[in-house]
Amino acid sequence: MYKCAVILAAGEGKRMKSELPKVLHKVCGKEMVNHVIDTMRAAGLEEVNVIVGKGADKVKEMTSSRQVSYSFQDKQLGTGHAVICAKDFLQGKKGAVAIFTGDAPLIKVETVQSLIKHHEEGGYSAVILTSIMENPQGYGRIIRDAEGVEKIVEHKDCTEEQLLVKEVNAGMYVFDIESLLESLNKLTNDNAQGEYYLTDVIAILKSEGKRVGALTTDFEETLGVNSRVELAVAEQVMRERINKKHMINGVTIIDPKTTYIDSEVEIESDTLIYPGNVLQGKTIIKSGCVIYPNNRIQDSIIEKGVTVQSSVILESSIGENTTVGPYAYIRPESVIGNNARIGDFVEIKKSTIGDNTKVSHLTYIGDAEVGRDCNFGCGTVVVNYDGKKKHKTIIGNNAFIGCNTNLVSPVEVKDNSYIAAGSTITREVPSGSLAIARAKQVNIEGWVNRRNSNK
Numbered sequence: 257m258y259k260c261a262v263i264l265a266a267g268e269g270k271r272m273k274s275e276l277p278k279v280l281h282k283v284c285g286k287e288m289v290n291h292v293i294d295t296m297r298a299a300g301l302e303e304v305n306v307i308v309g310k311g312a313d314k315v316k317e318m319t320s321s322r323q324v325s326y327s328f329q330d331k332q333l334g335t336g337h338a339v340i341c342a343k344d345f346l347q348g349k350k351g352a353v354a355i356f357t358g359d360a361p362l363i364k365v366e367t368v369q370s371l372i373k374h375h376e377e378g379g380y381s382a383v384i385l386t387s388i389m390e391n392p393q394g395y396g397r398i399i400r401d402a403e404g405v406e407k408i409v410e411h412k413d414c415t416e417e418q419l420l421v422k423e424v425n426a427g428m429y430v431f432d433i434e435s436l437l438e439s440l441n442k443l444t445n446d447n448a449q450g451e452y453y454l455t456d457v458i459a460i461l462k463s464e465g466k467r468v469g470a471l472t473t474d475f476e477e478t479l480g481v482n483s484r485v486e487l488a489v490a491e492q493v494m495r496e497r498i499n500k501k502h503m504i505n506g507v508t509i510i511d512p513k514t515t516y517i518d519s520e521v522e523i524e525s526d527t528l529i530y531p532g533n534v535l536q537g538k539t540i541i542k543s544g545c546v547i548y549p550n551n552r553i554q555d556s557i558i559e560k561g562v563t564v565q566s567s568v569i570l571e572s573s574i575g576e577n578t579t580v581g582p583y584a585y586i587r588p589e590s591v592i593g594n595n596a597r598i599g600d601f602v603e604i605k606k607s608t609i610g611d612n613t614k615v616s617h618l619t620y621i622g623d624a625e626v627g628r629d630c631n632f633g634c635g636t637v638v639v640n641y642d643g644k645k646k647h648k649t650i651i652g653n654n655a656f657i658g659c660n661t662n663l664v665s666p667v668e669v670k671d672n673s674y675i676a677a678g679s680t681i682t683r684e685v686p687s688g689s690l691a692i693a694r695a696k697q698v699n700i701e702g703w704v705n706r707r708n709s710n711k
Contacts, residue, residue: 266309
Protein backbone atom coordinates (compact mmCIF):
# COMPACT_ATOMS: atom_id res chain seq x y z
CA MET A 257 0.00 0.00 0.00
CA TYR A 258 1.22 3.50 -0.86
CA LYS A 259 2.05 5.54 2.25
CA CYS A 260 2.95 9.21 2.57
CA ALA A 261 3.02 11.91 5.24
CA VAL A 262 1.86 15.49 5.67
CA ILE A 263 3.54 17.53 8.39
CA LEU A 264 1.86 20.66 9.74
CA ALA A 265 4.59 23.29 10.11
CA ALA A 266 2.93 26.60 9.29
CA GLY A 267 2.13 27.77 12.81
CA GLU A 268 3.34 31.14 14.04
CA GLY A 269 4.20 30.01 17.57
CA LYS A 270 3.57 33.33 19.30
CA ARG A 271 4.26 31.90 22.75
CA MET A 272 7.83 31.09 21.73
CA LYS A 273 8.44 34.86 21.51
CA SER A 274 10.95 34.33 18.72
CA GLU A 275 11.73 35.56 15.23
CA LEU A 276 12.61 31.96 14.36
CA PRO A 277 9.69 29.81 13.14
CA LYS A 278 8.56 27.57 15.99
CA VAL A 279 9.26 24.27 14.22
CA LEU A 280 12.92 25.28 13.68
CA HIS A 281 13.74 25.47 17.37
CA LYS A 282 16.09 22.61 18.16
CA VAL A 283 15.69 19.63 20.45
CA CYS A 284 18.98 17.79 21.11
CA GLY A 285 20.68 19.58 18.25
CA LYS A 286 18.05 19.03 15.55
CA GLU A 287 15.16 21.20 14.43
CA MET A 288 11.82 19.87 15.68
CA VAL A 289 10.38 19.56 12.19
CA ASN A 290 13.44 17.60 11.04
CA HIS A 291 12.95 15.19 13.94
CA VAL A 292 9.43 14.54 12.64
CA ILE A 293 10.53 14.26 8.99
CA ASP A 294 13.28 11.79 9.89
CA THR A 295 10.81 9.74 11.94
CA MET A 296 8.42 9.57 8.98
CA ARG A 297 11.23 8.46 6.68
CA ALA A 298 12.39 5.82 9.15
CA ALA A 299 8.81 4.56 9.41
CA GLY A 300 8.84 3.81 5.67
CA LEU A 301 6.68 6.65 4.33
CA GLU A 302 7.51 7.22 0.68
CA GLU A 303 6.82 10.94 0.32
CA VAL A 304 6.75 13.71 2.89
CA ASN A 305 4.97 17.02 2.33
CA VAL A 306 5.61 19.90 4.72
CA ILE A 307 2.95 22.59 5.04
CA VAL A 308 4.73 25.91 5.56
CA GLY A 309 3.46 29.37 6.43
CA LYS A 310 5.23 31.81 8.74
CA GLY A 311 8.92 31.92 7.88
CA ALA A 312 8.34 29.58 4.93
CA ASP A 313 11.66 30.39 3.25
CA LYS A 314 13.61 29.64 6.42
CA VAL A 315 11.72 26.39 7.01
CA LYS A 316 12.40 25.33 3.42
CA GLU A 317 16.08 26.18 3.80
CA MET A 318 16.47 24.12 6.97
CA THR A 319 14.54 21.11 5.63
CA SER A 320 15.77 21.07 2.02
CA SER A 321 18.33 18.32 2.66
CA ARG A 322 15.46 15.98 3.58
CA GLN A 323 14.10 15.97 0.00
CA VAL A 324 10.55 16.84 0.94
CA SER A 325 7.86 18.70 -0.98
CA TYR A 326 6.01 21.77 0.30
CA SER A 327 2.51 23.17 0.47
CA PHE A 328 1.84 26.77 1.49
CA GLN A 329 -0.74 27.94 4.03
CA ASP A 330 -1.00 31.70 3.66
CA LYS A 331 -3.37 32.16 6.61
CA GLN A 332 -3.57 30.01 9.73
CA LEU A 333 -7.24 29.04 9.72
CA GLY A 334 -7.06 25.76 11.62
CA THR A 335 -5.65 22.27 11.19
CA GLY A 336 -8.29 21.34 8.64
CA HIS A 337 -7.39 24.36 6.54
CA ALA A 338 -3.71 23.35 6.72
CA VAL A 339 -4.51 19.93 5.25
CA ILE A 340 -6.73 21.56 2.60
CA CYS A 341 -3.58 23.45 1.52
CA ALA A 342 -1.96 20.04 0.80
CA LYS A 343 -4.76 18.85 -1.52
CA ASP A 344 -2.55 19.22 -4.60
CA PHE A 345 0.01 16.91 -2.97
CA LEU A 346 -2.66 14.32 -2.13
CA GLN A 347 -4.67 14.52 -5.32
CA GLY A 348 -4.59 11.34 -7.41
CA LYS A 349 -2.94 9.24 -4.71
CA LYS A 350 -4.44 6.04 -3.28
CA GLY A 351 -3.35 4.62 0.04
CA ALA A 352 -2.68 6.10 3.47
CA VAL A 353 -1.46 9.50 4.61
CA ALA A 354 -0.03 10.10 8.08
CA ILE A 355 -0.72 13.60 9.37
CA PHE A 356 1.60 14.78 12.14
CA THR A 357 2.65 18.12 13.58
CA GLY A 358 6.09 19.65 13.16
CA ASP A 359 6.21 20.82 16.77
CA ALA A 360 5.91 17.33 18.33
CA PRO A 361 9.43 15.89 17.96
CA LEU A 362 9.09 13.05 20.49
CA ILE A 363 6.97 10.72 18.39
CA LYS A 364 8.69 7.37 17.85
CA VAL A 365 9.20 5.43 14.62
CA GLU A 366 7.56 2.35 16.14
CA THR A 367 4.45 4.36 17.02
CA VAL A 368 4.05 5.67 13.47
CA GLN A 369 4.45 2.15 12.11
CA SER A 370 1.92 0.78 14.59
CA LEU A 371 -0.58 3.50 13.69
CA ILE A 372 -0.29 2.66 9.98
CA LYS A 373 -0.54 -1.07 10.69
CA HIS A 374 -3.65 -0.52 12.82
CA HIS A 375 -5.15 1.48 9.96
CA GLU A 376 -4.41 -1.24 7.40
CA GLU A 377 -5.46 -4.25 9.45
CA GLY A 378 -8.63 -2.62 10.82
CA GLY A 379 -9.86 -1.41 7.47
CA TYR A 380 -10.45 2.05 8.92
CA SER A 381 -11.00 5.26 6.95
CA ALA A 382 -9.08 7.03 9.70
CA VAL A 383 -7.12 6.15 12.82
CA ILE A 384 -6.50 8.66 15.61
CA LEU A 385 -3.45 8.55 17.85
CA THR A 386 -4.57 8.98 21.45
CA SER A 387 -3.07 8.98 24.93
CA ILE A 388 -4.27 8.59 28.49
CA MET A 389 -4.03 11.56 30.85
CA GLU A 390 -4.76 11.60 34.55
CA ASN A 391 -5.74 15.25 34.26
CA PRO A 392 -7.08 15.81 30.73
CA GLN A 393 -8.20 19.38 31.38
CA GLY A 394 -8.57 21.26 28.10
CA TYR A 395 -8.12 18.23 25.81
CA GLY A 396 -10.64 16.75 23.39
CA ARG A 397 -11.99 13.42 24.66
CA ILE A 398 -12.12 10.23 22.61
CA ILE A 399 -15.60 8.69 22.88
CA ARG A 400 -15.49 5.06 21.76
CA ASP A 401 -18.18 2.71 20.49
CA ALA A 402 -18.21 -0.96 19.49
CA GLU A 403 -16.70 -0.17 16.08
CA GLY A 404 -13.88 2.01 17.37
CA VAL A 405 -14.24 5.78 17.78
CA GLU A 406 -17.70 7.30 17.93
CA LYS A 407 -16.59 10.94 18.11
CA ILE A 408 -14.15 13.47 19.52
CA VAL A 409 -15.69 15.92 21.98
CA GLU A 410 -13.91 19.13 22.89
CA HIS A 411 -13.49 19.71 26.62
CA LYS A 412 -15.87 22.66 26.73
CA ASP A 413 -18.60 20.59 25.06
CA CYS A 414 -18.28 17.49 27.28
CA THR A 415 -21.07 16.20 29.46
CA GLU A 416 -20.29 15.31 33.06
CA GLU A 417 -19.97 11.68 32.04
CA GLN A 418 -17.65 12.51 29.11
CA LEU A 419 -15.43 14.63 31.38
CA LEU A 420 -14.55 11.41 33.21
CA VAL A 421 -12.95 10.01 30.05
CA LYS A 422 -9.15 10.15 30.25
CA GLU A 423 -8.37 9.18 26.64
CA VAL A 424 -7.52 12.32 24.65
CA ASN A 425 -6.81 13.21 21.05
CA ALA A 426 -3.08 13.64 20.29
CA GLY A 427 -3.76 15.52 17.04
CA MET A 428 -1.97 12.88 14.92
CA TYR A 429 -3.74 10.70 12.39
CA VAL A 430 -3.60 8.22 9.54
CA PHE A 431 -6.29 8.66 6.85
CA ASP A 432 -7.34 6.85 3.74
CA ILE A 433 -6.36 9.48 1.18
CA GLU A 434 -9.50 9.29 -0.96
CA SER A 435 -11.80 9.42 2.08
CA LEU A 436 -9.86 12.38 3.46
CA LEU A 437 -10.08 14.35 0.20
CA GLU A 438 -13.83 13.77 -0.02
CA SER A 439 -14.30 14.93 3.56
CA LEU A 440 -12.14 18.02 3.09
CA ASN A 441 -14.55 19.16 0.37
CA LYS A 442 -17.34 19.07 2.97
CA LEU A 443 -15.42 20.81 5.74
CA THR A 444 -16.81 24.14 6.99
CA ASN A 445 -15.68 26.82 9.42
CA ASP A 446 -19.07 27.18 11.05
CA ASN A 447 -17.78 27.66 14.60
CA ALA A 448 -16.97 30.45 17.04
CA GLN A 449 -13.34 30.68 15.87
CA GLY A 450 -14.19 30.64 12.18
CA GLU A 451 -11.58 27.93 11.59
CA TYR A 452 -11.50 24.58 9.79
CA TYR A 453 -10.76 21.71 12.18
CA LEU A 454 -9.31 18.38 11.19
CA THR A 455 -11.32 16.78 14.00
CA ASP A 456 -14.46 17.69 12.03
CA VAL A 457 -13.30 15.29 9.31
CA ILE A 458 -13.73 12.49 11.84
CA ALA A 459 -17.36 13.57 12.37
CA ILE A 460 -17.95 13.67 8.62
CA LEU A 461 -16.54 10.16 8.16
CA LYS A 462 -18.70 8.82 10.99
CA SER A 463 -21.81 10.48 9.58
CA GLU A 464 -21.21 8.58 6.35
CA GLY A 465 -20.98 5.26 8.18
CA LYS A 466 -17.22 4.92 7.78
CA ARG A 467 -15.10 3.31 10.49
CA VAL A 468 -12.71 5.31 12.61
CA GLY A 469 -10.19 3.64 14.90
CA ALA A 470 -7.82 4.78 17.64
CA LEU A 471 -4.43 3.68 18.89
CA THR A 472 -3.17 4.67 22.33
CA THR A 473 0.42 5.63 23.05
CA ASP A 474 2.30 7.29 25.93
CA PHE A 475 1.31 10.92 26.40
CA GLU A 476 4.99 11.85 26.52
CA GLU A 477 5.38 10.95 22.84
CA THR A 478 2.62 13.32 21.79
CA LEU A 479 3.89 16.39 23.64
CA GLY A 480 3.70 19.48 21.46
CA VAL A 481 6.02 22.44 21.97
CA ASN A 482 4.38 25.86 22.18
CA SER A 483 6.69 27.69 24.58
CA ARG A 484 10.28 27.74 25.76
CA VAL A 485 9.19 25.89 28.88
CA GLU A 486 7.73 23.06 26.80
CA LEU A 487 10.84 23.11 24.61
CA ALA A 488 12.94 22.39 27.71
CA VAL A 489 10.62 19.52 28.66
CA ALA A 490 10.98 17.98 25.18
CA GLU A 491 14.75 18.42 25.36
CA GLN A 492 14.88 16.57 28.67
CA VAL A 493 12.76 13.67 27.42
CA MET A 494 14.77 13.35 24.21
CA ARG A 495 18.08 13.55 26.06
CA GLU A 496 17.04 10.75 28.42
CA ARG A 497 16.11 8.57 25.43
CA ILE A 498 19.39 9.26 23.66
CA ASN A 499 21.53 8.55 26.71
CA LYS A 500 19.61 5.37 27.47
CA LYS A 501 20.14 4.16 23.89
CA HIS A 502 23.90 4.65 24.16
CA MET A 503 24.09 2.93 27.55
CA ILE A 504 22.13 -0.04 26.20
CA ASN A 505 24.69 -0.17 23.35
CA GLY A 506 27.62 -0.46 25.77
CA VAL A 507 28.61 3.13 26.55
CA THR A 508 29.20 4.07 30.19
CA ILE A 509 27.63 7.44 31.05
CA ILE A 510 28.42 8.20 34.66
CA ASP A 511 25.73 10.86 35.12
CA PRO A 512 23.12 10.92 32.30
CA LYS A 513 21.41 13.96 33.83
CA THR A 514 24.47 16.13 33.17
CA THR A 515 25.47 14.62 29.83
CA TYR A 516 24.16 16.30 26.68
CA ILE A 517 24.31 14.24 23.50
CA ASP A 518 22.71 15.35 20.22
CA SER A 519 20.41 13.00 18.36
CA GLU A 520 22.83 12.21 15.51
CA VAL A 521 25.95 11.54 17.60
CA GLU A 522 27.37 8.02 17.27
CA ILE A 523 29.29 6.39 20.14
CA GLU A 524 30.83 2.93 20.08
CA SER A 525 30.91 0.53 23.03
CA ASP A 526 33.37 0.65 25.92
CA THR A 527 33.65 4.41 25.80
CA LEU A 528 33.46 6.12 29.18
CA ILE A 529 31.74 9.52 29.42
CA TYR A 530 32.06 11.64 32.56
CA PRO A 531 29.58 14.37 33.63
CA GLY A 532 29.33 17.78 32.00
CA ASN A 533 30.02 16.74 28.41
CA VAL A 534 28.30 18.30 25.39
CA LEU A 535 28.51 16.11 22.26
CA GLN A 536 27.00 17.83 19.24
CA GLY A 537 26.13 17.45 15.57
CA LYS A 538 27.38 14.42 13.67
CA THR A 539 30.18 13.58 16.10
CA ILE A 540 31.46 9.99 16.02
CA ILE A 541 33.29 8.58 19.04
CA LYS A 542 34.93 5.20 18.52
CA SER A 543 35.37 2.46 21.11
CA GLY A 544 37.55 2.63 24.19
CA CYS A 545 37.64 6.40 24.55
CA VAL A 546 37.62 8.25 27.85
CA ILE A 547 35.81 11.59 27.73
CA TYR A 548 36.61 13.27 31.03
CA PRO A 549 34.35 16.06 32.41
CA ASN A 550 33.42 19.30 30.68
CA ASN A 551 34.24 18.86 27.00
CA ARG A 552 32.43 20.22 23.97
CA ILE A 553 32.86 18.08 20.85
CA GLN A 554 31.00 19.07 17.69
CA ASP A 555 30.89 17.41 14.24
CA SER A 556 34.17 15.60 14.92
CA ILE A 557 35.57 12.08 14.66
CA ILE A 558 37.27 10.72 17.76
CA GLU A 559 39.11 7.50 16.95
CA LYS A 560 39.68 4.52 19.26
CA GLY A 561 41.38 4.93 22.60
CA VAL A 562 41.39 8.72 22.70
CA THR A 563 41.37 10.61 26.00
CA VAL A 564 39.87 14.11 26.12
CA GLN A 565 39.94 16.40 29.15
CA SER A 566 38.07 19.72 29.53
CA SER A 567 38.58 20.77 25.90
CA VAL A 568 36.75 22.01 22.81
CA ILE A 569 36.97 20.07 19.54
CA LEU A 570 35.12 21.45 16.49
CA GLU A 571 34.77 19.87 13.03
CA SER A 572 38.04 17.97 13.35
CA SER A 573 39.38 14.44 13.71
CA ILE A 574 41.51 12.98 16.48
CA GLY A 575 43.62 9.87 15.78
CA GLU A 576 43.80 6.67 17.80
CA ASN A 577 45.27 6.74 21.32
CA THR A 578 45.83 10.49 21.24
CA THR A 579 45.33 12.62 24.34
CA VAL A 580 43.74 16.07 24.23
CA GLY A 581 43.69 18.63 27.02
CA PRO A 582 43.06 19.80 29.56
CA TYR A 583 41.92 23.14 28.15
CA ALA A 584 42.88 22.50 24.54
CA TYR A 585 41.03 24.13 21.64
CA ILE A 586 40.91 22.19 18.38
CA ARG A 587 39.35 24.47 15.77
CA PRO A 588 37.63 23.40 12.52
CA GLU A 589 39.45 21.48 9.75
CA SER A 590 42.17 20.14 12.01
CA VAL A 591 43.46 16.57 11.75
CA ILE A 592 45.39 15.16 14.70
CA GLY A 593 47.32 11.90 14.12
CA ASN A 594 47.63 8.72 16.17
CA ASN A 595 49.43 8.61 19.55
CA ALA A 596 49.77 12.38 19.56
CA ARG A 597 49.68 14.68 22.55
CA ILE A 598 47.75 17.96 22.49
CA GLY A 599 48.21 19.37 25.96
CA ASP A 600 46.96 22.16 28.18
CA PHE A 601 46.20 25.57 26.70
CA VAL A 602 47.09 24.44 23.18
CA GLU A 603 45.14 25.81 20.22
CA ILE A 604 45.18 24.08 16.84
CA LYS A 605 43.55 25.83 13.90
CA LYS A 606 43.07 24.32 10.41
CA SER A 607 46.22 22.22 10.75
CA THR A 608 47.38 18.63 10.47
CA ILE A 609 49.47 17.12 13.24
CA GLY A 610 51.36 13.89 12.49
CA ASP A 611 51.51 10.66 14.47
CA ASN A 612 53.43 10.67 17.77
CA THR A 613 53.85 14.45 17.74
CA LYS A 614 53.72 16.22 21.10
CA VAL A 615 52.35 19.71 21.56
CA SER A 616 52.28 19.67 25.32
CA HIS A 617 51.34 23.16 26.49
CA LEU A 618 50.82 26.87 25.82
CA THR A 619 51.19 26.68 22.05
CA TYR A 620 49.31 28.01 19.01
CA ILE A 621 49.49 26.19 15.66
CA GLY A 622 47.49 27.69 12.80
CA ASP A 623 47.39 26.88 9.06
CA ALA A 624 50.21 24.41 9.39
CA GLU A 625 51.26 20.93 8.28
CA VAL A 626 53.22 19.19 11.03
CA GLY A 627 54.94 15.83 10.48
CA ARG A 628 55.29 12.84 12.77
CA ASP A 629 57.47 12.50 15.89
CA CYS A 630 57.84 16.23 16.40
CA ASN A 631 58.10 17.99 19.76
CA PHE A 632 56.91 21.52 20.50
CA GLY A 633 58.33 23.37 23.46
CA CYS A 634 56.16 25.53 25.69
CA GLY A 635 55.09 28.90 24.28
CA THR A 636 55.56 28.16 20.57
CA VAL A 637 53.51 30.33 18.19
CA VAL A 638 52.90 29.78 14.50
CA VAL A 639 52.53 33.36 13.28
CA ASN A 640 50.15 32.66 10.41
CA TYR A 641 48.59 36.10 9.84
CA ASP A 642 50.37 39.16 8.42
CA GLY A 643 47.45 41.52 8.95
CA LYS A 644 45.92 40.86 5.53
CA LYS A 645 46.36 37.19 4.62
CA LYS A 646 46.85 33.82 6.29
CA HIS A 647 50.03 31.93 5.36
CA LYS A 648 51.14 28.33 5.75
CA THR A 649 53.88 26.74 7.81
CA ILE A 650 55.25 23.28 6.97
CA ILE A 651 57.17 21.30 9.56
CA GLY A 652 58.75 17.97 8.60
CA ASN A 653 59.22 14.79 10.59
CA ASN A 654 61.29 14.54 13.80
CA ALA A 655 61.56 18.30 14.23
CA PHE A 656 62.26 19.75 17.66
CA ILE A 657 60.84 23.22 18.28
CA GLY A 658 62.37 24.89 21.34
CA CYS A 659 60.37 26.85 23.89
CA ASN A 660 59.13 30.34 23.07
CA THR A 661 59.71 29.97 19.32
CA ASN A 662 57.91 32.11 16.74
CA LEU A 663 57.47 30.52 13.29
CA VAL A 664 56.61 33.41 10.98
CA SER A 665 54.62 32.05 8.05
CA PRO A 666 55.13 31.23 5.26
CA VAL A 667 58.08 29.16 6.39
CA GLU A 668 59.27 25.57 6.21
CA VAL A 669 61.13 23.54 8.82
CA LYS A 670 62.68 20.43 7.26
CA ASP A 671 63.00 16.91 8.70
CA ASN A 672 65.26 16.18 11.68
CA SER A 673 65.93 19.83 12.46
CA TYR A 674 66.18 21.69 15.77
CA ILE A 675 65.16 25.23 16.64
CA ALA A 676 66.79 26.87 19.64
CA ALA A 677 64.53 28.23 22.36
CA GLY A 678 63.52 31.86 21.98
CA SER A 679 64.06 31.96 18.21
CA THR A 680 61.99 33.85 15.66
CA ILE A 681 62.18 31.84 12.45
CA THR A 682 61.51 33.68 9.18
CA ARG A 683 63.49 31.55 6.71
CA GLU A 684 63.63 27.86 5.84
CA VAL A 685 65.38 25.57 8.31
CA PRO A 686 67.35 22.90 6.35
CA SER A 687 67.13 19.23 7.25
CA GLY A 688 69.38 18.13 10.09
CA SER A 689 70.34 21.67 11.10
CA LEU A 690 70.04 23.78 14.25
CA ALA A 691 68.41 27.18 13.77
CA ILE A 692 69.18 29.98 16.22
CA ALA A 693 67.42 33.27 15.57
CA ARG A 694 67.78 35.51 18.59
CA ALA A 695 69.92 38.49 19.59
CA LYS A 696 73.25 37.81 21.30
CA GLN A 697 73.04 38.21 25.08
CA VAL A 698 74.85 41.25 26.43
CA ASN A 699 75.54 41.67 30.19
CA ILE A 700 76.21 45.27 31.31
CA GLU A 701 77.93 44.97 34.68
CA GLY A 702 77.19 47.54 37.39
CA TRP A 703 74.16 48.90 35.52
CA VAL A 704 71.73 48.41 38.45
CA ASN A 705 73.92 50.28 40.96
CA ARG A 706 74.48 53.18 38.54
CA ARG A 707 70.74 53.35 37.82
CA ASN A 708 69.86 53.44 41.52
CA SER A 709 72.51 56.08 42.32
CA ASN A 710 71.01 58.41 39.69
CA LYS A 711 67.59 58.44 41.38
